Amino acid sequence: MTTTIAVGMLGLGTVGSGVVMRLTQAARKIEQTQGLRLRLAAVAVHHLNAPRAVTLPIGTRLTDSIEAVVTDPKIQLVIEVMGTLKTAERAIVTALQHGKSVITANKDLMATAGEQLTALAQRQHCDLFYEASVAGGIPILRTLTDSYATDQVTAVAGIINGTANYILSAMTAGKTYSQALAAAQRAGYAEADPTNDVGGLDTTYKLMILSQFAFGQQLTIDQLAPQGITQLTAEACQQAAQAGWQVKLLAQAQRFGDQLACRVAPVAVPQTTALSQVKGVQNGVAVTSQAIGDSLYTGPGAGSTATANSVLNDVIVAAQQLVRQTCGRAFNQNHADLTVTRLADLSQRYLIFTDSSVLKLQRAANEGDFSLQRHTADCYETSVLTTAQLRQLAVDLASDGRELTALPIAFSTVTTTTAIKTTQPVHVAI
Template sequence: MKEKLQVGVLGFGTVGSGVVHILEEHKSKISQVTGYEIAIKTVLVRDLEKKRRHETTGSIKLTTDPDEVLEDPEIGVVVEVMGSITTAREYILRALKAGKQVVTANKDLIALHGDELVTAAQENQCDLFYEASVAGGVPILRTIVNSLAADKIKKVMGIVNGTTNFMLTKMATEQKTYEEALLEAQNLGFAEADPTNDVDGIDAAYKMVILTRLAFGMNVRLDDVKVAGIRGISPQDVVISDQLGYQVKLVGLAEERDETVSVHVGPALLAKAHPLAGVNHENNAVFITGAAVGETMFYGPGAGKGPTAISVVSDLIIAAKNIRLGTTGNAFNNFKHETKYTPDEQIFSKYYLRLKMNDKTGTFLKLTQIFAEAGVGFDKILQKPFDEYTATVVIITHVTSKAQLEKALKRTKQEPEIKLITNYSVVEV
């Protein structure tokens, strides 16, 4: 009989039940890989009477008392899949101080309090793993930390929110409105009743904070990430983008330039030939540019019971191996670099602008003069009548700095005859 490693689980929702299921289904393989019989002893739940998607075996105890997990000396690893911030932080700190290894899927918590938790883990010679916090079943964090450790990463760009990617796919392929796409996503369980974190880009921003920390060693604060969501995307933007050879996606981008970093999340036009442009429905993908390796992309399901639970159990397996080898307490990522932000004058991109203008002689000339004075050139221009008196003008700029663009847009706002409707970045191949 192999030695037993007892596990406590905090939370028994979609991911928690998936962890239980995988440990039961793959018990033999996991035992061979780790040298332990890994068994869940206790699961913390909110309601003991609730009917659950995955029934537990008689050997698993359900409890509403966190002390039965956090203070049980027989439990060696705690899996946190609760989804809160304040309470989860408290429980994880308690678990680490009690000498327990911790695995979490909590992106919000890691983005906001990751440094504190990592410090607590090291002080108590414990492991803290969080692979499942970004991109579900895509093992991107460990790839950055281990497989790409020898390279200098220059850029991390990704579609890291499955809800918004599903919605934008529906808007592009079935010509649905934002509201129609959101309703379908909610009906299928891809979007919450309150979709704010997803559609406003907050969820993706949390993930980009974590990716930036691991890729560049810089502890970027959430408040310093420029964030925009997809609420303002209209079917018109989707159609025009398609006509111009692009796909609209919600993209997170972290880019290093001269020992500084810029991080933002927002809608972007991806050239159809770009690998990320073909990432559809609820799938995620992370596109990494390294100085040595060049361009690589990691693709897979970004959320859900199976993919996220697999990442959690994979971390659990590594924690078990470390316990057996006596090597716990090493940080998931030791790479640190002074955090410096790239000034707007050194952030470069093409931009997609959709404007509504008075359709009369001289208005477009005024627009071109404003942009010329700011040093912004036009790569593509499309003009269509909007009604009898106004026109829709779509511009794709040449590569320009963010500072130059902001200067032009600030001046444009002073012209009552010109109204900016949409402003997105453009990514070519």
């Protein structure tokens, strides 16, 4: 027997158009395998007469009223793909208050207001799913919920912003930052204003969501203090690659007992790791757990069809729950109360870039009680340094008018809980 579910959608841009296309193409399979007929009843858009990339199914109502969709008593499920904050939040709240389950791809909103929206959904006995909010084409959230249900995740590390990864890959290949950004914008991988992508905020929102699923821990932007890629040079990326590393904007969270150390920053990822080979606009999330060990999940992080596929998978789960009358269970059931610190505050190894003399560096290393290994003309690998040692090295070089670029080496932190201290973050130009 086939059950028809009436669906409303807010937004008909890149992702919304992909949802319509995938829904049309997969309708027969969904009906055959799931016993569901998903009828797109209405779509709300900002401009009714704007050109559309897709043709809506016969019988779908196009409207410029969000309210008309989220309050329609015939619509049982709402897809939000507008990509706004306040407007989307009001729409989702109204939909939930009217007893409708909601699917969203809105990472900014779910990272900052997800807790309140989830609580409202549970009170209303509705579902709120948002798989597409992180690494659009990779089902990482549901994987963490289902496949790691009996396991304990100890670390996640993600390349989860395709724009930044594309730029860093292009810089490693020889382009300047400006050239790489311009190429990303021409290819449609970067927005006209790429601030959130290159500044690390987009990655931060996604790590905030990942942390909830992997560790049960809420994070804030202040706790993560993201660093972007705008101050990196192509020379540093290229020298790092020659020395055996790939520079990546990495989202990291690592658990040490009851403490969680986190970071969003450009780091040097060893080329011996699979994560380092995630290039261009691809995304990758590495998960380390007690039972499974190391796993890597890769795929497109954005794009019309990939993100739409994740949205539709959530729609199917929500529709099945509607049929079974089992709506209202929170998407993420993992909750913990961990002490949050910064990975930047831990002792770890660094790649440093400086044109200072070898003699000056040797003297600084001897006085600071650490060692250096030279890889290229201006690229050195340090032994494990404390933040105080790195700060002093920067001061020593600055006294001679030399600048220091320091990139943490991923996965090199000291892994004893006694090494986690509350210190002032080191300020080194990168």
